[in-house]
Amino acid sequence: MKGNCSAIEVESKLENIPVIINFITDTLDGLAVDPAIIFKVQLAVDEACTNVIKHAYSGQIGIITLTCELLDDNLVITIKDKGKPFDPRSVPPPDLEADLEQRKIGGLGIYFMQKMMDNVSYEFSPEEGNKLTMRKRLTPEKAD
Amino acid sequence: MDIPEKTVGNVGIIFLSGRLDAYAANEVEQKLNLLCAAAKANVVVNLKGLDYISSSGLRVLLAALKKVRKQNGDIRLACLQPYVREVFDIAGFTQLFKMFDLEEDAINSFKEA
Secondary structure (H helix, E strand, O other): OOOOEEEEEEEOOHHHHHHHHHHHHHHHHHOOOOHHHHHHHHHHHHHHHHHHHHHHOOOOOOEEEEEEEEEOOEEEEEEEEOOOOOOHHHOOOOOOOOOOOOOOOOOHHHHHHHHHOOEEEEEEEOOOEEEEEEEEEOOOOOOO | OOOOEEEEOOEEEEEEEEEEOHHHHHHHHHHHHHHOOOOOOEEEEEEEEEEEEOHHHHHHHHHHHHHHHHOOOEEEEEOOOHHHHHHHHHOOOOOOOEEEOOHHHHHHHOOOO
16 A cells, blocks of 8 residues: 555446455555455445445446555545435344344345444545445454 | 356256356346246255355345245255355354255255155
8 A cells, every 4th residue: 555545436336346346455465464354354345335336326326435544453444425325334233043034135235344344433424425434453452 | 257057967056156246146146047947946056166255145145045945946055165154154144055065965965855
């Protein structure tokens, strides 16, 4: 990463999901991050961006801006869009114990975001739009 | 995604590879719909070549499983890679799908009464 931050801007199309994920992988590969952590970050970013692509712009094409920053030992990823306000934390978690018939088809994406990352926060402003911030510690906590 | 398929006896096998994200999910959904259309469809999905799956991929597999089970068929999974297996575990999908380490075992499982 140049300095401690890199960024990408793409149109909100499903075909850009691999572009976004390659950006994340290239950035984290360059930092020699553990592959298990890269996988988790990829999945969280994928889910977040897929939600924006599918819902934020009501079928129209908009812009998604993603930044990736290293702060101390924490990776901080922000995903911004100017679509309709949507707080992913407002979605209830899926019922993981439900049997096949009761099991709902959707709802897992946000759950994965929260499971894969250490922290997920959300802001909205009329000027900036939606801003989702996800944090992940890159090395395990040292045991005392 | 290129999705090869083959038939062994009355079992249809498809091979998924690369990444099953929201972009690839539509194509996989169409393929599964074709395979699962018949009554009592027996389908094995070989995931040996699959490096990655997101909730969109899980959604497509779950929808197909619901459909095929209503028609007395089944979809069974083979050769899951570790990270993909972890995603299934976190989503609670391990209890929904029968999974096998080897494709042959998945195919043979349809022979059992």
